[in-house]
Amino acid sequence: MKKLLLLSVMLLIALGLTGCGNETNKAQETDKVKLGIIQIVEHPSLDATRQGFLDLLKEQGYAEGEKLTVDYQNAQGDQGNLQTIARKFVQERSDLVLAIATPSAMMMANESSDIPILITAVTDPISAKLVKSAEKPDTNVTGTTDMNPVKDQLKLIQEIVPNAKKVGIIYNASEINSQIQVDVADQAAPELGLQLKKVTVNASSEVMQAAQSLTNQVDAIYLPTDNMVISSIAAVLKVAEDNKIPVITGEVSSVENGALATIGIDYYQLGRTTGEMALRILSGEKPQDMAIQSQSGTDLVLNLEAAARMGVTIPESVKAKAKKVIE
Incomplete structure (x- = not known):
């Protein structure tokens, strides 16, 4: 009887430890930032912006597969694809979305008013009705502009x-x-x-x-x-x-x-600037209070x-x- 009782206790302990392990794994997965990237089309400038953004995050401890999970989606120039991607990020509750180029930013902002959205390679966020002002966006959107001289x-x-x-x-x-x-x-x-x-x-x-x-x-x-x-x-x-x-x-x-x-402008550097803004959001700042940034100099x-x-x-x-x- 004592042996049977001892085996039962040991089994319960083992199951408990296994459960703790599962909870720990879930917690580790939860700790990862879910980043969605929505891009209108592939071309070198937009690709460079995305790479600059990811490189900056990696250098600051947010490497993909470690503290960061990245879902990169390219619409291949199709508005219908853009909408599908934006809705996917909303349904999957991304922690943060990087919207590359004006059409991507407009679609993502139209689909979500609460997920923090970082925009980049957007010429005029005000005319696109993404923010109320460059100094104080007052929406869930902020980021960088690529307005040209x-x-x-x-x-x-x-x-x-x-x-x-x-x-x-x-x-x-x-x-x-x-x-x-x-x-x-x-x-x-x-x-x-x-x-x-x-x-x-x-x-x-x-x-x-x-x-x-x-x-x-x-x-x-x-x-x-x-x-x-x-x-x-x-x-x-x-x-x-x-x-x-x-x-x-x-x-x-x-x-x-x-x-x-x-x-x-240098689009890779523009992406890095956007990455710096992402770090501020991950540290607790709100997009609505973060001014739109631009690259100084051409x-x-x-x-x-x-x-x-x-x-x-x-x-x-x-x-x-x-x-x-x-x-």
Whole structure:
């Protein structure tokens, strides 16, 4: 009888320890931050922003698979996919969401008013109705803006091609971020003595045709940070090279991938800045009280190989100001 009693006690202890182990494992899983990442489309700038964000978190102790679980979802440019992804993050109760680019941010904010949402690569959070003000968002959304120095980029066209008078712009008018940049260009062009020829696209398949429509009509092509167009930039560059038209862009990665030049921001660093804001939220700060951040300063980047393909000679005075020259 004593032996039977002793065995029963030992069995209960073992079961208790096993239960504690399970509870400990559950607690460890619960301790991990559930991060959802929603991205409108793949292209180098947006990818660089995401990588900068994750690298910063890893350096500060939030490595994926350890203190962080990451659910990265790409909508491949489809609004229906965006909505499905956003609803998935809401249903699964993500602790934090990183929304990359304006369409992603708008969709995620439309689906949740309580999950902390960090935005990045968003041109104008106020016009997109994501925040009430840049200084005090007063919503569950905060993050970083990638508003470009559009006027300076148009000036750069004149510095590289002094005789340029007509500039073509290709963009998707349904992207608020693109329309904002085109509006700025519209205001700046008359001051600079430039005429703009604007061509809109509704799908990536239309980008090459849009570029072809500008041949023999413009002295240069300007591409804002438009997600649809930049994801299909190879089509624009082919037309530009075949017709010797210089292409100036709104961001650095496009120059690294074959465009002529830009005065733009570093998207990897923008992602890191957003990562720093994520740490503040994880430490208890509220998005509604955190001001929208932007990168201080811009970089002039030139691609001499692209210049040769487009039949352009970049003045030495411009080269001297460049932070990075691709040869």
